[in-house]
Amino acid sequence: MFLKFPVVDLHPIMREKIISKSEELFLSIGFKSVTMDDIASAMGISKKTIYTHFSNKTELVEVVTFSVLDHICEGIDNINATSINPIEELYDIKMFVMNYLKNERVSPQHQLKKYYPEIFERLKIKQFEKMHSSVENSLKTGVDIGLFRADIDIDFISRMYFNGMTGIRDISIFPDVVFDKNYLFESYLEYHLRAIITKKGLNLLNNYIKSNLTANAS
Numbered sequence: 725m726f727l728k729f730p731v732v733d734l735h736p737i738m739r740e741k742i743i744s745k746s747e748e749l750f751l752s753i754g755f756k757s758v759t760m761d762d763i764a765s766a767m768g769i770s771k772k773t774i775y776t777h778f779s780n781k782t783e784l785v786e787v788v789t790f791s792v793l794d795h796i797c798e799g800i801d802n803i804n805a806t807s808i809n810p811i812e813e814l815y816d817i818k819m820f821v822m823n824y825l826k827n828e829r830v831s832p833q834h835q836l837k838k839y840y841p842e843i844f845e846r847l848k849i850k851q852f853e854k855m856h857s858s859v860e861n862s863l864k865t866g867v868d869i870g871l872f873r874a875d876i877d878i879d880f881i882s883r884m885y886f887n888g889m890t891g892i893r894d895i896s897i898f899p900d901v902v903f904d905k906n907y908l909f910e911s912y913l914e915y916h917l918r919a920i921i922t923k924k925g926l927n928l929l930n931n932y933i934k935s936n937l938t939a940n941a942s
Contacts, residue, residue: 735777738773738777739777741767742763742767742773742774742777742778742784743784743787743788743791745763745766745767746758746763746784746788747788747791747792749762749763749766750785750788750832751792751825751832754832754835755785755832755835755836755839755840756835756838756839757835759781760774760775760781760784763784782840782843785836785840785843786840786843789836789840789843789847790847790850792824793847793850793851793854795824796820796821796824797854799817799820799821799824800817800820800854800858803816803817803820804858804861804862809865809866809869809871809928810862810863810865810866810869810871810872811866811871811917811921811925811928811929811932812932813862814862814913814916814917815913815932815936817858818909818910818913822905822906822909831893831895831900833890833893833894834894834895834896848890851886851890852886855882855885855886855889856882856883856886859881859882859885859886860878860879860882863876863878863881863882863920864878866920866921866925870922870924870925871921871922871924871925871928872920872921872922872925873920873921873922876920881920885916888912888915888916889909889912892908892909892912893908914929914933917929
């Protein structure tokens with residue numbers, strides 16, 4: 725009597741491996757610089773195998789781009805669900821995104837905008853939809869618990885926050901050889917918060933920054 729083992733469809737497994745390796749290479753080398761040959765070589769597979777799953781590089785770039793966005797959105801949702809307060813929530817989101825993109829060695833956003841403008845524009849719309857909703861909820865909570873001023877225009881500020889967070893990643897304005905990525909995010913986040921916080925919020929922000937400085941120094 726022969727044992728029957730379930731047949732495993734390896735097609736989706738290989739597809740996910742290609743997406744994962746492509747993400748790694750795109751973020752570290754660049755969307756334009758990485759070729760299909762580079763991906764195949766890094767994976768130890770034939771280029772034909774990649775074309776079995778993706779018709780061309782543009783399709784792969786699009787899938788990888790929105791896969792990264794999905795993972796980041798999932799992480800943001802988890803932070804939103806467990807955050808202590810809106811101020812620490814923004815810092816936690818900043819830290820999560822920085823860690824997720826820690827292997828960036830180039831500006832993927834710049835290359836995406838230049839070489840894949842249609843994908844870039846669709847990504848920007850999706851990014852805005854997610855961030856606008858998340859920041860609006862954060863601002864409303866902050867107002868309700870007295871951390872943010874009651875007179876702020878929540879819709880306007882959430883839009884300005886998105887514009888600022890995307891703007892500081894523009895290397896034509898903030899060259900990466902001059903500005904450290906972490907410095908930009910930290911500085912903009914503090915700039916944003918100090919414009920809208922109450923006295924109660926200011927005390928919390930100052931204590932949070934002080935505790936982080938102490939932790940980093942130790």
